[in-house]
Amino acid sequence: MMPASSPFLLGILGGMGPLATADLLQKIIAATPAERDQQHVPLVVWNVPQIPDRQRALAGTGPSPLPALRDGVSRLNRLGASHIAIACNTAHHWFDDLQASSEAPLLHIADAALSQLTTAAPPSERRIGLIATHGTLAAGWYQQRLAERGMTPVLPDADELETLFVPGCYAVKRGEVAAGGRLFEQLAERLAERGAERLILACTEVAPGLDAIRSRWLQRSIDTTQALALACVALWRPSSP
């Protein structure tokens, strides 16, 4: 932990993908009650996307991103980051390793999302759809947090992941954001047909995709990037009002 005298500086570990990082930055700015530049959150963004693919690493078909992730966390610490946010759900697979190598505390995106879900969803909604990578689903951190609240996750099946989620995700990464959004929307419809009353967009590529097609599903979703932005802004108190 940083000594109490250290100034507040939010570090963002980004690049996974770059568009999701820019999305987090915009959502932090929009969520900050600032009257002028100087009241906005001081932050530094390490947006170096030359990190081995997280989905492939977890599928056993590519190298581990952990050294590159550790390097980013180390640089943010050396810059004086007092807190670090990771603009990628799947990268949270390495959260404990990264926290162990960081003086600055890391925010966990699933904690931010569940806090937001508790605020946004009426208590009657118990079945929550998850749109996420295979790696995030296999890690189970959303399912565990939902179960602790008595909620039931509704998950994509293997075919839906392969034909809708994964192509949607890589479409956003190559700039075909609306095409990705249309695939994510099909997946949202499938989860709703199986009873999901609300969705958690537990991959940071999903909200930009749905936003590009102005999908009605955004209104019934917890956007984990937005939730992380709110958690970051809640930490920041400008010294001069």
Add this chain to the structure above:
Amino acid sequence: MMPASSPFLLGILGGMGPLATADLLQKIIAATPAERDQQHVPLVVWNVPQIPDRQRALAGTGPSPLPALRDGVSRLNRLGASHIAIACNTAHHWFDDLQASSEAPLLHIADAALSQLTTAAPPSERRIGLIATHGTLAAGWYQQRLAERGMTPVLPDADELETLFVPGCYAVKRGEVAAGGRLFEQLAERLAERGAERLILACTEVAPGLDAIRSRWLQRSIDTTQALALACVALWRPSSP
């Protein structure tokens, strides 16, 4: 200058304001021909907006931002930035001082904008409107570059700066982006009435404002943030195609 062996890393000196910085980041991503995350521009954004107000400093009514700007440039250099872009036109007032204190070369936003103007504007267009802070207009770097190309600048008058530009700029900074856009649009109309055939949006708050109201003036403008994004992307060649 960096040794030739240093890896490419774009440093962005941001925070002036934060929204303009996020806008630059998004425009860099959109302008990059990338098929996957790893082909995007590696960059680090120093977005710490606790920098004394540039417009007030140049008006003699506030402290100099130079120490804070130098600190940002110094941190970007220590992180290994190979090139630095400044996401604010007015801050280019201190460009020579910052370049003198930086190992990494700085890109000048006015060079990027004029290069873009030469590409975009038909040769028949000779009268170019400038939407900029008093400080940027007083520095004259846009007027000089236009004169070198035989073009005539069309400038806001003192009343237009005070009643349209400055309130528009501070509206964007406090998140009232569309309200700022409407003021900038009125200024664009005035410059057009005085013969401007095309505009240079020579303040990075202007394009987000005009974009928020989907202003028709964007089509007849050089957006200096977009021009800077293109100049940054042109420097980047991913090592693996």
